[in-house]
Amino acid sequence: MNIREQVVAVAPEWALKRARSVFKALVGRRVQRYDATLFRRYRLRRVTGANLSQLEGKLTFHAHAIEKGLSHSVLRPHFGRTALTQLAFAMEEYSRQGYGRERRTYKNALSAIGAYAQAHRELGLEPSLLSEIFDEVTLAYAESSSDDLAGVTVLEGSSKKDNGVKNFKALFEGRYSVREFADGPLSVERILPALNLSRKAPSVCNRQASRVKIVTDAVLIDKVLKIQGGMTGYATPPALLVVTTDLAAFLEPTERNQPFIDGGIYTMALLLALEHEELAACPLNAMMTGRNEDRVKSLLGIPVSERLIVFLAVGEFPRSVKVPMSFRLPVDDVVRLPVDDVVSHISE
Template identity: 30%
Template structure:
């Protein structure tokens, strides 16, 4: 009998489990402290010098915000004045330090698409702001990197033409939609997508996720008021899914971030499943503080042990829709092979 077995025999299983739990809590505190310091060192949290990776991510974020504004069915003229100014500042800082590359090109092209979308408003009050953006683009001329930025306009049939194609074509064809008809999506359709999404890989096959779906208009509006990324299209959604992970089903310090891994993989499977069923969808980030998180859980009656991963807006896509191009990073910035084996 080992020393550990003797101790358990002496103090009992429940007491041994209690001691183990207390030691695990101490380990969790130390791990979270380490997480905090890593995030503080590397993420941009509003002060300090921005790294190259910080800047390029912020450029991509704002460039995509421009694309989203351009893709809305009822584009609001001169939208995003502060955001456009911020993007110009980011591009200026980036080019000054690192020169022109794919990321600077994405930012500049999004500004050019923004200017082009306002051609019909030349001479109107407020256009002088667009002229300033145009002048900025003229003084920052990227050599070009073959980047596609802006929006694509497709018919419903064109958008779903790869839904039954090869996997490579199917994955390339799935894109976020923000142009919906307003038709409500039935519970049975979402239940079918959830069943397909259940084939996601999960740690030790625990499948620690739950999906909540709402399609009653008043409830959908209440949910969307707590999320800050649906302006301009939220009112046309046919329902909202809430993807959650079950914290109670994870164990130990090493699994403290596992809910986001398992929940994220289920989310991606769910988005692919919706596309296969020809349902338009847009993942809506749940990057909120604890107060907003508690508000959502109280509104929906969700258990405190659920970790909200993301919301997903779903709907029938419009007969003719505009979609953000959302250019992908160069593969060389994603794939990091060691180069030793072909």
């Protein structure tokens, strides 16, 4: 018998229980520290001196903000000073570090600037912010870019009419985040079939802890979106779905991130189910302080024991709607083939 087994053999049950609970608390604290340390260490904190992944994240973030601005049905001329300035700063650092123009994230940034210029010219406006913020060479590349990675694409509501019979690939590839909806209310009955279908989403040990609050009251939606902050400039959506995860379903400290993983998987299933039901939707982040999360829960009567995962703005497709193109990375940037392992082992 080793020491641990000897202690377990003689210790009273109450002491063992207490020891197990202290041990779990210690593990809980350690894994939380691990999460916080990794996040603090590797997220982008300063553009100057940032690594390639961090710079690409920054380029993509600001380029997307620009294409989002371009997707409004009524363009706000000369919008986006902050996004354009930040994009220029990240592009300068990217070039300063010697990265080339061939990477898709950089091409996407150029394409977003080109789309911004074109949208203004189509309205008979000179995109004066661009020449104020970007150097001539970058602008020349942007305006001659034929990549069509960034900007907007137009979805026709009529193209969604056969969503119920589309194959998976067509349905998946045809889904875009839609932020402007057809006028008029959306009934709960219209949303329920998608919620029924999305129950098929897998979850850890089949715990099925995802919950959805349906909000159709415009005043309440506005209050929540004001706290959320990621839908400014768009009209109030006809419905807001609030996806949460019930923490009561979890057991171990090491499961700390599982509510978000299950919530994310559930949300994707729900987005596809809504698309299948010919409903337009846009996921909206729930990245907020604990205080704001509590405010949202209190406004909507969501139990404090649930975590907010995401909001979904939902409505009927309008006749036609502009959506950001939201480029995707090439597959080689996403997938590491087994050969990469071999190469990295050899070079170690």
